[in-house]
Amino acid sequence: xxxxxxxxxxxxxxxxxxxxxxxxxxxxxxxxxxxxxxxxxxxxxxxxxxxxxxxxxxxxxxxxxxxxxxxxxxxxxxxxxxxxxxxxxxxxxxxxxxxxxxxxxxxxxxxxxx
Amino acid sequence: xxxxxxxxxxxxxxxxxxxxxxxxxxxxxxxxxxxxxxxxxxxxxxxxxxxxxxxxxxxxxxxxxxxxxxxxxxxxxxxxxxxxxxxxxxxxxxxxxxxxxxxxxxxxxxxx
Numbered sequence: 001x002x003x004x005x006x007x008x009x010x011x012x013x014x015x016x017x018x019x020x021x022x023x024x025x026x027x028x029x030x031x032x033x034x035x036x037x038x039x040x041x042x043x044x045x046x047x048x049x050x051x052x053x054x055x056x057x058x059x060x061x062x063x064x065x066x067x068x069x070x071x072x073x074x075x076x077x078x079x080x081x082x083x084x085x086x087x088x089x090x091x092x093x094x095x096x097x098x099x100x101x102x103x104x105x106x107x108x109x110x111x112x113x114x
Numbered sequence: 115x116x117x118x119x120x121x122x123x124x125x126x127x128x129x130x131x132x133x134x135x136x137x138x139x140x141x142x143x144x145x146x147x148x149x150x151x152x153x154x155x156x157x158x159x160x161x162x163x164x165x166x167x168x169x170x171x172x173x174x175x176x177x178x179x180x181x182x183x184x185x186x187x188x189x190x191x192x193x194x195x196x197x198x199x200x201x202x203x204x205x206x207x208x209x210x211x212x213x214x215x216x217x218x219x220x221x222x223x224x225x226x
Binding site: 044059090 | 119144146148154155158161163203213214215216219
């Protein structure tokens with residue numbers, strides 16, 4: 001079955017530590033997105049990518065980095081500069097070129113600083 | 115700049131109607147609507163495109179006013195399964211593609 005998979009579901013990070021969240025899709029989608037969901041603030045865009053080897057900062061990119069070396073993969077690294085103690089991050093993908101198509105979301109990763 | 119949704123929360127009795135509004139300060143190519151149940155991933159409901167085309171849910175309707183950069187989601191004869199948080203997403207086009215920006219969400223609770 002086609003879909004978008006995030007791992008792990010839960011992740012714990014020590015202060016000063018960098019961690020990487022995985023996002024993989026087998027939908028052959030060009031566009032991929034990372035969002036952070038905070039209570040009362042909805043889904044805020046961290047980074048997005050329309051094609052391989054290209055990505056753009058979203059509204060809350062500070063403390064995060066990404067790579068897009070393969071079409072199906074868009075990992076997100078949370079660095080020690082990211083001060084939010086807990087965060088629920090969602091990855092999404094869409095066809096990209098056809099803007100009439102919907103985005104598909106992964107199940108999310110909940111990151112906690114310990 | 116996120117789209118602004120209103121209301122932030124609404125409580126309905128089963129069978130009642132509701133309207134959720136979404137407004138953007140930027141010109142929109144299209145508006146997306148998603149519903150998220152607690153602990154789950156957002157699920158696609160509907161896309162509204164410039165020019166009036168719509169794609170999506172059979173029992174939920176929506177409108178898109180391109181000039182005002184506003185969209186509204188209409189939930190009629192609500193069912194218990196409609197409970198969740200509704201997000202509107204505004205697609206902003208740039209040179210090499212587009213980015214999908216979401217509003218802060220509207221929490222809908224349908225009671226028996």
